[in-house]
Amino acid sequence: MTFATQITLTRLLLVPVFAVLAVYYADSILKGAPNETYRWWAVGVFTVAALSDLLDGYIARHFNQHSRIGEVLDPIADKSLVLTAIITLSVVQWGDDWSIPIWFTVLVIARDVIIVGGAMILQFMNQRVHIDPHWSGKACTFLLLVTLGWVMLKIIPLSPLYPTCVTAFFVVLSGYFYIREGVRQLQEHGHAEPKT
Numbered sequence: 715m716t717f718a719t720q721i722t723l724t725r726l727l728l729v730p731v732f733a734v735l736a737v738y739y740a741d742s743i744l745k746g747a748p749n750e751t752y753r754w755w756a757v758g759v760f761t762v763a764a765l766s767d768l769l770d771g772y773i774a775r776h777f778n779q780h781s782r783i784g785e786v787l788d789p790i791a792d793k794s795l796v797l798t799a800i801i802t803l804s805v806v807q808w809g810d811d812w813s814i815p816i817w818f819t820v821l822v823i824a825r826d827v828i829i830v831g832g833a834m835i836l837q838f839m840n841q842r843v844h845i846d847p848h849w850s851g852k853a854c855t856f857l858l859l860v861t862l863g864w865v866m867l868k869i870i871p872l873s874p875l876y877p878t879c880v881t882a883f884f885v886v887l888s889g890y891f892y893i894r895e896g897v898r899q900l901q902e903h904g905h906a907e908p909k910t
Contacts (some may be wrong), residue, residue, distance in 0.1 A: 717773060723787060739808065814865060818882055832896040848891045857884050
């Protein structure tokens with residue numbers, strides 16, 4: 715296990731820590747005595763976990779620490795962190811109007827299920843999957859982090875609904891591009907007829 719993979723594993727272990735701190739903070743709000751320490755610890759843990767993604771990628775590339783387990787764990791850790799944060803912040807209230815709408819959480823999960831399901835179909839049909847990251851997917855990831863930061867930091871005195879709607883557009887857009895690429899690969903291997 716390389717050092718880069720150990721960082722990835724640490725990120726995965728920080729996911730439940732963030733969730734527990736987020737729930738404790740929400741519980742303190744319900745009790746009428748918001749404990750901001752829980753919130754700042756949750757923000758800190760999330761930030762460290764998110765930054766560790768950049769760190770392990772840098773180390774893997776510049777010190778030739780690529781490993782099969784790292785390739786598997788990295789996307790799992792990334793998705794676990796973002797989805798846990800989205801689900802947690804849509805289920806618990808961090809104050810009046812400081813939560814993520816349930817419809818948005820369902821949209822994000824549905825897109826990821828469709829992408830993973832499509833990749834499994836491609837793997838089964840073509841015996842390989844090669845989908846390069848699309849700019850819309852990168853924009854979607856960035857905007858997901860912005861939306862989560864908007865809710866967690868509570869600095870901007872505007873409802874999180876604004877960044878949520880913008881991010882939702884890119885969730886749908888990136889899902890469309892990935893589905894289109896999957897269909898193209900199926901057609902390329904003769905498994906689907908071109909559709910209008």
